[in-house]
Amino acid sequence: xxxxxxxxxxxxxxxxxxxxxxxxxxxxxxxxxxxxxxxxxxxxxxxxxxxxxxxxxxxxxxxxxxxxxxxxxxxxxxxxxxxxxxxxxxxxxxxxxxxxxxxxxxxxxxxxxxxxxxxxxxxxxxxxxxxxxxxxxxxxxxxxxxxxxxxxxxxxxxxxxxxxxxxxxxxxxxxxxxxxxxxxxxxxxxxxxxxxxxxxxxxxxxxxxxx
Amino acid sequence: xxxxxxxxxxxxxxxxxxxxxxxxxxxxxxxxxxxxxxxxxxxxxxxxxxxxxxxxxxxxxxxxxxxxxxxxxxxxxxxxxxxxxxxxxxxxxxxxxxxxxxxxxxxxxxxxxxxxxxxxxxxxxxxxxxxxxxxxxxxxxxxxxxxxxxxxxxxxxxxxxxxxxxxxxxxxxxxxxxxxxxxxxxxxxxxxxxxxxxxxxxxxxxxxxxxxxxxxxxxxxxxxxxxxxxxxxxxxxxxxxxxxxxxxxxxxxxxxxxxxxxxxxxxxxxxxxxxxxxxxxxxxxxxxxxxxxxxxxxxxxxxxxxxxxxxxxxxxxxxxxxxxxxxxxxxxxxxxxxxxxxxxxxxxxxxxxxxxxxxxxxxxxxxxxxxxxxxxxxxxxxxxxxxxx
Numbered sequence: 001x002x003x004x005x006x007x008x009x010x011x012x013x014x015x016x017x018x019x020x021x022x023x024x025x026x027x028x029x030x031x032x033x034x035x036x037x038x039x040x041x042x043x044x045x046x047x048x049x050x051x052x053x054x055x056x057x058x059x060x061x062x063x064x065x066x067x068x069x070x071x072x073x074x075x076x077x078x079x080x081x082x083x084x085x086x087x088x089x090x091x092x093x094x095x096x097x098x099x100x101x102x103x104x105x106x107x108x109x110x111x112x113x114x115x116x117x118x119x120x121x122x123x124x125x126x127x128x129x130x131x132x133x134x135x136x137x138x139x140x141x142x143x144x145x146x147x148x149x150x151x152x153x154x155x156x157x158x159x160x161x162x163x164x165x166x167x168x169x170x171x172x173x174x175x176x177x178x179x180x181x182x183x184x185x186x187x188x189x190x191x192x193x194x195x196x197x198x199x200x201x202x203x204x205x206x207x208x209x210x211x
Numbered sequence: 212x213x214x215x216x217x218x219x220x221x222x223x224x225x226x227x228x229x230x231x232x233x234x235x236x237x238x239x240x241x242x243x244x245x246x247x248x249x250x251x252x253x254x255x256x257x258x259x260x261x262x263x264x265x266x267x268x269x270x271x272x273x274x275x276x277x278x279x280x281x282x283x284x285x286x287x288x289x290x291x292x293x294x295x296x297x298x299x300x301x302x303x304x305x306x307x308x309x310x311x312x313x314x315x316x317x318x319x320x321x322x323x324x325x326x327x328x329x330x331x332x333x334x335x336x337x338x339x340x341x342x343x344x345x346x347x348x349x350x351x352x353x354x355x356x357x358x359x360x361x362x363x364x365x366x367x368x369x370x371x372x373x374x375x376x377x378x379x380x381x382x383x384x385x386x387x388x389x390x391x392x393x394x395x396x397x398x399x400x401x402x403x404x405x406x407x408x409x410x411x412x413x414x415x416x417x418x419x420x421x422x423x424x425x426x427x428x429x430x431x432x433x434x435x436x437x438x439x440x441x442x443x444x445x446x447x448x449x450x451x452x453x454x455x456x457x458x459x460x461x462x463x464x465x466x467x468x469x470x471x472x473x474x475x476x477x478x479x480x481x482x483x484x485x486x487x488x489x490x491x492x493x494x495x496x497x498x499x500x501x502x503x504x505x506x507x508x509x510x511x512x513x514x515x516x517x518x519x520x521x522x523x524x525x526x527x528x529x530x531x532x533x534x535x536x537x538x539x540x541x542x543x544x545x546x547x548x549x550x551x552x553x554x555x556x557x558x559x560x561x562x563x564x565x566x567x568x569x570x571x572x573x574x575x576x577x578x579x580x581x582x583x584x585x586x587x588x589x590x591x592x593x594x595x596x597x598x599x600x
Contacts, residue, residue: 037518061518063524064520
């Protein structure tokens with residue numbers, strides 16, 4: 001039998017560690033989209049005092065290297081401080097797995113980005129972000145590109161489901177071109193909140209559905 | 212961890228050689244290994260020549276064509292290159308520089324067309340509907356006085372959809388346009404009679420029917436203008452130069468003889484069993500292609516919310532060989548142009564798995580596949596962030 005991956009990649013692929021969601025996660029992130037091939041969700045629980053990652057879970061819509069990297073990265077980050085975890089690189093994750101094919105770099109780097117985004121999300125929520133760049137409509141749009149319509153698996157901006165974004169004195173107004181009773185309206189709303197609310201200068205997010 | 216015997220379900224890519232084919236080929240490696248000489252050559256060469264002629268007769272009789280209308284090639288890639296480039300080159304002199312193909316053709320046709328486009332040939336890429344059928348009205352509307360050739364596959368390589376080539380060939384005949392079809396995935400599996408359907412060129416191959424790899428052929432209706440592009444000797448009625456692959460040709464002919472109507476019915480029943488059980492027993496699945504108008508050996512199903520390479524790798528570890536339209540699996544890292552062509556999104560392509568059956572598959576294997584798939588799909592969906600709300 002000859003497989004295209006190392007033993008360790010196959011091991012993590014077959015038995016991924018720390019799969020799922022954390023009920024009351026402190027930091028959350030979703031990276032990638034089905035349109036680009038792979039998607040990873042990372043959620044963390046952080047000890048407020050020590051700033052250590054107490055728990056971490058991931059989910060993956062992706063190929064073997066995506067799943068294996070998601071799995072190994074959760075093992076590597078668990079117990080580390082946020083500062084330490086931020087520094088985990090794709091190279092380190094790949095080395096830990098006994099190497100990944102170069103052509104698969106883009107599928108596996110998503111997990112690393114997912115971890116960093118989840119940490120960033122925690123820092124934003126807890127006012128730990130030192131970078132105080134004022135939020136712009138472009139920044140909001142960029143973040144909405146990571147919100148998926150679970151049905152099509154495509155992002156809201158790419159599929160032109162965002163009708164309008166307004167930003168005035170810390171209040172962000174977002175119009176979504178979907179009916180209010182759309183089966184995924186609620187989960188989409190939650191995701192938008194999650195992504196935008198944590199920005200340091202956003203006081204309120206109001207989302208309207210009108211498809 | 213691993214099953215001893217691989218259950219091979221990628222017969223559209225390559226098939227296991229039938230022992231009877233090997234047996235037929237063997238004497239042409241060890242006894243009659245001479246070049247096929249002219250009728251004035253030495254005895255072994257004459258024997259080789261006669262064997263080649265007999266093989267040609269066996270193959271062309273399946274098409275109800277004459278043996279002089281068939282050229283052996285190195286496979287269907289060469290056959291389709293030869294047909295498309297040969298015709299376009301031949302008719303350029305008459306200022307006919309327009310080629311029509313469908314968007315979901317296999318790579319030899321698609322990339323021959325793209326290559327010709329760079330050289331100034333106009334190419335129309337026809338859309339297909341959700342099943343993969345070419346729109347006949349769009350086809351008619353695309354024809355101009357410059358149209359030299361229409362190339363529409365008999366059946367699709369990934370989703371198995373069988374085109375209405377009867378209707379297409381009638382349109383071509385009426386408009387006096389040459390018609391080529393790629394029958395790599397239908398030859399001997401579905402009837403193809405050139406006396407009933409006015410086809411001008413047909414690509415066929417041995418590797419899909421338990422024959423040897425590297426052998427194929429092109430049917431060329433008598434009188435079809437075709438520029439020779441493999442130059443050298445005068446083999447194959449001076450249509451294609453190069454030493455004849457006599458064992459290959461013999462093997463191809465034997466492989467053709469061995470495909471029976473009964474076998475095709477058996478494949479169809481296995482296929483229907485596979486499709487109906489997967490769709491019924493695994494949720495969030497979509498059949499790609501048409502439920503009835505598909506090749507006897509092809510099933511193609513999308514398992515939503517998960518990625519195809521993960522499925523194929525798990526299946527591989529359980530001893531099954533299949534293929535997927537996922538970008539992660541392909542050498543080009545591009546998602547299947549066929550699934551995208553039938554209006555599917557990337558998600559549908561990524562989760563698509565092609566199962567193609569052959570002579571050595573049986574019901575027990577298919578049942579084992581279905582059980583294994585249920586486990587794998589459920590495990591992968593547990594990991595996926597999609598489709599849970």
